[in-house]
Amino acid sequence: MADGRIAAVATGPAEPTDHRLPGVVLPGFANTHSHAFHRALRGRTHDGGGTFWTWRERMYALAATLTPDTYLDLARATYAEMVLAGVTAVGEFHYLHHGADGTPYDDPNVMAEALRTAAHDAGLRLTLLDTAYLTGGIDAPLEGAQRRFGDHDADAWAARVAAIRPDDTLTVGAAIHSVRAVPLDAIPVVAAHATGRPLHVHLSEQRLENEQSLATFGVTPTRLLEDAGALGPDTTAVHAVHLTPEDVAILGSTRTGVCLCPSTEQDLGDGIAPGALLHAAGARLSVGSDQHVRTDLLAEARTVELHERLAGEERGVLAPAVLVDLLTTGGHTSLGDRTGGRLEPGARGDLVAVRTDTPRTAGADPAQLVLVAGAADVDTVVVGGVVRVEGGRHVLGDVGAMLGTAIRAAWEEAR
Numbered sequence: 001m002a003d004g005r006i007a008a009v010a011t012g013p014a015e016p017t018d019h020r021l022p023g024v025v026l027p028g029f030a031n032t033h034s035h036a037f038h039r040a041l042r043g044r045t046h047d048g049g050g051t052f053w054t055w056r057e058r059m060y061a062l063a064a065t066l067t068p069d070t071y072l073d074l075a076r077a078t079y080a081e082m083v084l085a086g087v088t089a090v091g092e093f094h095y096l097h098h099g100a101d102g103t104p105y106d107d108p109n110v111m112a113e114a115l116r117t118a119a120h121d122a123g124l125r126l127t128l129l130d131t132a133y134l135t136g137g138i139d140a141p142l143e144g145a146q147r148r149f150g151d152h153d154a155d156a157w158a159a160r161v162a163a164i165r166p167d168d169t170l171t172v173g174a175a176i177h178s179v180r181a182v183p184l185d186a187i188p189v190v191a192a193h194a195t196g197r198p199l200h201v202h203l204s205e206q207r208l209e210n211e212q213s214l215a216t217f218g219v220t221p222t223r224l225l226e227d228a229g230a231l232g233p234d235t236t237a238v239h240a241v242h243l244t245p246e247d248v249a250i251l252g253s254t255r256t257g258v259c260l261c262p263s264t265e266q267d268l269g270d271g272i273a274p275g276a277l278l279h280a281a282g283a284r285l286s287v288g289s290d291q292h293v294r295t296d297l298l299a300e301a302r303t304v305e306l307h308e309r310l311a312g313e314e315r316g317v318l319a320p321a322v323l324v325d326l327l328t329t330g331g332h333t334s335l336g337d338r339t340g341g342r343l344e345p346g347a348r349g350d351l352v353a354v355r356t357d358t359p360r361t362a363g364a365d366p367a368q369l370v371l372v373a374g375a376a377d378v379d380t381v382v383v384g385g386v387v388r389v390e391g392g393r394h395v396l397g398d399v400g401a402m403l404g405t406a407i408r409a410a411w412e413e414a415r
Helices: 036-041 052-063 068-084 110-122 144-149 154-162 184-193 207-217 221-227 245-253 262-267 275-281 297-312 320-327 329-334 366-371 399-414
Strands: 024-027 029-034 087-094 125-132 170-176 199-203 235-239 257-260 284-287 351-354 378-383 386-390
Touching: 029 068, 029 235, 029 257, 029 284, 029 297, 029 329, 036 052, 036 068, 036 399, 052 144, 068 087, 068 110, 068 378, 068 386, 068 399, 087 110, 087 170, 087 199, 087 329, 110 125, 125 154, 154 184, 170 184, 184 221, 199 221, 207 221, 221 235, 221 245, 245 275, 257 275, 257 329, 262 297, 275 284, 275 297, 284 297, 284 320, 284 329, 297 320, 297 366, 320 329, 320 366
Parallel strands: 029 087, 087 125, 125 170, 170 199, 199 235, 235 257, 257 284
Antiparallel strands: 024 351, 351 378, 378 386
């Protein structure tokens, strides 16, 4: 390592003076899609059944409670849990902008600054995907908790985002929440503002979104975004579950990235995204933990393959090396770092050591480790040459206790 980057990569027997990391060493993982505050929902939304839309009401109830201080504490603990799982960079789909009634704080980006501080403290890089969220549905006003998500219009959103200053560990990107939450005439404005930077968008997570788009605009959400100039190599579509063959072809031909979030798609009953078809079409795949029903990126990548096996009744659809790419190069590219996720001279010194001697991994072929290992098998995490996790323990201490305290504080405000 030199100045936080890899100075050299060598193979062969270690020298006596070498510091060896245990197990198999991989590049740092990229969590391409996160809503940090959703971590407080884990294990609290399973009573009564329901759908994505009923789950969303519980999410809104939580969103209404958070202050800059409670948001900071929750995000810090959430990000620390990610680092324990091998994540060295996260894309935060950030729309919790203003006060509970929609009134801007004195510092209109105080919630974004809480995320910056949280990521810095936890020790990972943050791509802040500041999200334009302007309507409560197609041609519907913002209501209730949604009011704190919205800016007056796309220009006001862009002016607020322009005041957020990047630094060595913060990249400022942008997001279109969805075709439901950004009016058609505002989508090109947001896309133009994001030129040269990462642009993310929720796409076709629910069938209802497709039905509303077809009824209102006469096209699918994918076609609508392409016609508005919002797709391309700097764009990442999140979920992309309910796609037509034409949608898959559009995403592939435009080289748009696609972030799959299988644990969320399972938890909310969204459906199974056509990951293999997207990969074959030329779309760049990555994975995200989204609502953090689990924080285990190895499991997210593995589940992409398992979903393919269930859907097609065939094994080995996506090779283990492809799944590692989802965790590393695919995700880092989607977060604006086209050199990230590699073990080569000059690359960032971001390393994850996964043990091969645990009850889950013992005896596994190292080349197939991604199909059996999980967050509990991560031993050491190095970010920019700095050790953040060693022996499975984060330098901040007891992350479970941090999460418990932060989550209790968030829900106490909801009572």
